Amino acid sequence: MATNDTELRNIWITLFENLENDADPVIEQAILDDLFNEICQKFISVSASNFRKDFITHVKVVKSKAHRKKVLESKEKRIGWKIGVTFTS
Numbered sequence: 001m002a003t004n005d006t007e008l009r010n011i012w013i014t015l016f017e018n019l020e021n022d023a024d025p026v027i028e029q030a031i032l033d034d035l036f037n038e039i040c041q042k043f044i045s046v047s048a049s050n051f052r053k054d055f056i057t058h059v060k061v062v063k064s065k066a067h068r069k070k071v072l073e074s075k076e077k078r079i080g081w082k083i084g085v086t087f088t089s
Helices: 006-014 025-084
Strands: none
């Protein structure tokens, strides 16, 4: 996955500019790019998982509210039938 946000990528690279090392700059750049892409992938994966979890929770809440409403309506109908019955002697 290639990330096209150049501003974010430039900030990422400036984090490592002041490190003193003897590594080849081309290899170092490749490692930083791979690490940046992996971090972005993990962030997107975690974000998607959290969204999915929140969405499923929301759907369950909506479904249970609708079910509860139906149960209460059904209960009111049954109570109405009981109250509506009159006995004559």
